[in-house]
Amino acid sequence: MTTALVPGSFDPPTKGHLDVIARCAGLYDRVVVGVVLNPSKQSMFTSEERLAMLRETCAEWPHVECVAFAGLLVDCAREVGAEVIVKGLRAMTDFDYELQLAQMNRHLSGIVTMFVATAPSLGYLSSSLVKEVAMLGGDVDELVPPIVAAALKERMAHE
Ligand code: PNS
Numbered sequence: 550m551t552t553a554l555v556p557g558s559f560d561p562p563t564k565g566h567l568d569v570i571a572r573c574a575g576l577y578d579r580v581v582v583g584v585v586l587n588p589s590k591q592s593m594f595t596s597e598e599r600l601a602m603l604r605e606t607c608a609e610w611p612h613v614e615c616v617a618f619a620g621l622l623v624d625c626a627r628e629v630g631a632e633v634i635v636k637g638l639r640a641m642t643d644f645d646y647e648l649q650l651a652q653m654n655r656h657l658s659g660i661v662t663m664f665v666a667t668a669p670s671l672g673y674l675s676s677s678l679v680k681e682v683a684m685l686g687g688d689v690d691e692l693v694p695p696i697v698a699a700a701l702k703e704r705m706a707h708e
Pocket of ligand 1: 557621649653
């Protein structure tokens, strides 16, 4: 049985993230989505909100669970019993940094990182861009799961 850890900030989760999680759900026996707690980084949604959005969106897969973690990703991988870390790659611009992280994590723990190519139709998508478009009044309904679109609308209404 192989467990894959899919880590990220998920602030907020996008259809690009979901595409990667869906691919992992089809490949691995157990998938753990790890939401990083980064107190020094300003996030739009709290870790509880990000977790709730991911849990609702991943509810269709019984073998996918969502957890929050602080500290090193490799420690989270050890705690949840993951043999593999999976990251999405949208473009070459992601590659240098992701390779550096993968090699550092390999150095720290020996863990394997696998890369999933995101669907070409979602390659331009990022949480930062989704937030910018939503904040400027643009329509993000096709870019994020429905629960995230609703949360963004509510957040904008109270800004
Ligand atoms: O969605 P993101 O922001 O690209 O995710 C980045 C993430 C969470 C994978 C990365 O920041 C991370 O691994 N953070 C945990 C801290 C850590 O292990 N740092 C050393 C990485 S080599």
